[in-house]
Amino acid sequence: MLAYIVRRLALMIPTLLGIMIINFAIVQLAPGGPIEQIIAEVTGTDAGTTGRISGGGSELSGGNTSAAASASTADSGYRGAQGLDPEFIKDLERQFGFDKPLHERFLKMMGDFIVFDFGTSFFRDETVIDLVLSKMPVSISLGLWTTLIVYLVCIPLGIRKAVMDGTRFDVWTTTLLTIGFAIPSFVMAILLIVLFSGGSFFDIFPLRGLTSENFDELSIVGQILDYLWHLVLPITALVLGGFLSLTMLTKNSYLDQINMLYVQTARAKGLTENRVMYGHVFRNAMLIVIAGFPSAFIGILFTGAMLIEIIFSLDGLGLLGFEAAIKRDYPIMFATVYFFTLLGLVMNLVGDLMYTIIDPRIDFEGRHV
Numbered sequence: 001m002l003a004y005i006v007r008r009l010a011l012m013i014p015t016l017l018g019i020m021i022i023n024f025a026i027v028q029l030a031p032g033g034p035i036e037q038i039i040a041e042v043t044g045t046d047a048g049t050t051g052r053i054s055g056g057g058s059e060l061s062g063g064n065t066s067a068a069a070s071a072s073t074a075d076s077g078y079r080g081a082q083g084l085d086p087e088f089i090k091d092l093e094r095q096f097g098f099d100k101p102l103h104e105r106f107l108k109m110m111g112d113f114i115v116f117d118f119g120t121s122f123f124r125d126e127t128v129i130d131l132v133l134s135k136m137p138v139s140i141s142l143g144l145w146t147t148l149i150v151y152l153v154c155i156p157l158g159i160r161k162a163v164m165d166g167t168r169f170d171v172w173t174t175t176l177l178t179i180g181f182a183i184p185s186f187v188m189a190i191l192l193i194v195l196f197s198g199g200s201f202f203d204i205f206p207l208r209g210l211t212s213e214n215f216d217e218l219s220i221v222g223q224i225l226d227y228l229w230h231l232v233l234p235i236t237a238l239v240l241g242g243f244l245s246l247t248m249l250t251k252n253s254y255l256d257q258i259n260m261l262y263v264q265t266a267r268a269k270g271l272t273e274n275r276v277m278y279g280h281v282f283r284n285a286m287l288i289v290i291a292g293f294p295s296a297f298i299g300i301l302f303t304g305a306m307l308i309e310i311i312f313s314l315d316g317l318g319l320l321g322f323e324a325a326i327k328r329d330y331p332i333m334f335a336t337v338y339f340f341t342l343l344g345l346v347m348n349l350v351g352d353l354m355y356t357i358i359d360p361r362i363d364f365e366g367r368h369v
Helices: 002-029 034-043 067-073 086-096 102-114 128-163 168-182 185-196 220-258 261-268 273-285 287-291 293-304 306-311 317-327 330-358
Strands: none
Touching: 002 102, 002 330, 034 086, 102 330, 128 168, 128 220, 128 273, 128 287, 128 293, 128 306, 128 317, 128 330, 168 220, 185 220, 185 306, 220 273, 220 287, 220 306, 261 273, 273 287, 293 330, 306 317, 317 330
């Protein structure tokens, strides 16, 4: 097992490096970088239409540009910089590190990231690590509660559907789960706001945030209830679309095991159906379901909750990443990609190791990674 873990850890290095190279290259091609953002603020123009016109033409902007405008910006290399002092542009490049070639910037960034030095945000005047840590509790709340609720509902429901395969209960629950899956989480979030948060119908649940304004004045029990009350709508929007896949995975896993010879043998020994289902089948059927818990949690934590955080004004990692992309805050963008990718790779390894914990018969030593 140790040799397998070492091989997997070694494989993470080129995988992480490749992902960072691709993301770094894509971001350089996108118009409206941080310098363009500053120029847009100074000149009062739209940063989305500004871009570099030099350095390989990696950030060209659209629209018609006069020859005079091109000539006036040829020295600075940025559109929208007409009339600005070239020294001001050079100072901005030095400030953001753009006075160095792309490969030097990338190597320096990766060297800092290896020691978890993610630098300082371009526009927030805070270190990236402090920003991420301050937003982490919100995203963890959403990801953890969503994952727990999905697993607590889907596993028993999937087992019940497997036992009652083909019955009316199986058909109707599949239909309801499919409808929930077909509605995107952000659409469900908007619908829940309209229905239950001061829209056209009821004003029952809070519209934004995870706590009320008087949260500090509440008792411990009151704070817990207030926190849970604020979670109802965003968690509901997240979980409804996540029930189908895990429920069907549990059901199909159970159906595969029910037809195995060891199940028939257990029944022939006179064991009760509950003993057969939960004493013998459960361990084998839940192998793939439980082992996928780390990856499912990471997926919900860092991807599925972004739109929910934006809609409900929850100041978490999703909202932080969205704002960083809009502002072209490169330290936050690249640091979150690096951190989340690394965490995802580690969680995949943890998921594999969970197979051996749940079923010691599985041995990865014989596999070649």
